[in-house]
Amino acid sequence: DGGITQSPKYLFRKEGQNVTLSCEQNLNHDAMYWYRQDPGQGLRLIYYSQIVNDFQKGDIAEGYSVSREKKESFPLTVTSAQKNPTAFYLCASSPPERPNTGELFFGEGSRLTVL
Amino acid sequence: GDSVTQMEGPVTLSEEAFLTINCTYTATGYPSLFWYVQYPGEGLQLLLKATKADDKGSNKGFEATYRKETTSFHLEKGSVQVSDSAVYFCALRGGNFNKFYFGSGTKLNVKP
Numbered sequence: 227d228g229g230i231t232q233s234p235k236y237l238f239r240k241e242g243q244n245v246t247l248s249c250e251q252n253l254n255h256d257a258m259y260w261y262r263q264d265p266g267q268g269l270r271l272i273y274y275s276q277i278v279n280d281f282q283k284g285d286i287a288e289g290y291s292v293s294r295e296k297k298e299s300f301p302l303t304v305t306s307a308q309k310n311p312t313a314f315y316l317c318a319s320s321p322p323e324r325p326n327t328g329e330l331f332f333g334e335g336s337r338l339t340v341l
Numbered sequence: 342g343d344s345v346t347q348m349e350g351p352v353t354l355s356e357e358a359f360l361t362i363n364c365t366y367t368a369t370g371y372p373s374l375f376w377y378v379q380y381p382g383e384g385l386q387l388l389l390k391a392t393k394a395d396d397k398g399s400n401k402g403f404e405a406t407y408r409k410e411t412t413s414f415h416l417e418k419g420s421v422q423v424s425d426s427a428v429y430f431c432a433l434r435g436g437n438f439n440k441f442y443f444g445s446g447t448k449l450n451v452k453p
Contacts (some may be wrong), residue, residue: 268443269443274440320441326372326435327373327392328373328434333384334384335383335384337382
């Protein structure tokens with residue numbers, strides 16, 4: 227079945243460590259996104275990528291990095307510079323921009339806890 | 342810029358009650374509008390969508406109508422069930438950019 231796979235589902239990190247969250251899609255979508263969700267809060271955009279080898283900062287990019295070397299993959303690295311990384315991270319993808327009628331497809335999320 | 346505003350929660354209802362969750366938007370051009378649902382510990386799932394004015398999206402007894410004159414996309418269900426307990430997000434996809442804008446989410450609790 228087509229969809230988005232995020233791994234790991236749960237991740238624990240010590241302070242000062244970088245961690246990488248995986249996101250893979252087989253929907254043949256060009257655009258991919260990373261969102262952060264804090265308890266009881268909405269979604270905040272970290273980074274997004276519209277095509278391979280290109281990505282843009284979202285609203286809260288500080289302390290995060292991404293790469294887009296393949297169409298199917300959009301990994302997110304949470305660096306030690308991120309002051310409060312404990313959160314639920316959601317990866318998503320969308321069909322082409324035009325027409326703008328396509329929806330976002332989400333993965334199941336990765337919960338990161340800093341010990 | 343584009344934005345979405347939805348009613349704050351939590352909303353607590355008894356089973357079989359009528360549900361309305363308000364959503365209004367600001368957008369340039371001709372956005373598409375969406376409702377997503379999130380169950381605890383999971384990602385978001387598309388509930389319904391509408392891509393032009395006066396369209397009605399519907400799914401699983403939920404409905405929402407794209408009202409351009411009032412810039413609204415309110416979610417309704419005639420008779421809620423305990424299994425509808427979740428967080429509901431209103432969202433729009435802008436007309437000119439490959440970006441999505443989300444409301445802050447509304448938590449729905451349905452009691453037996």
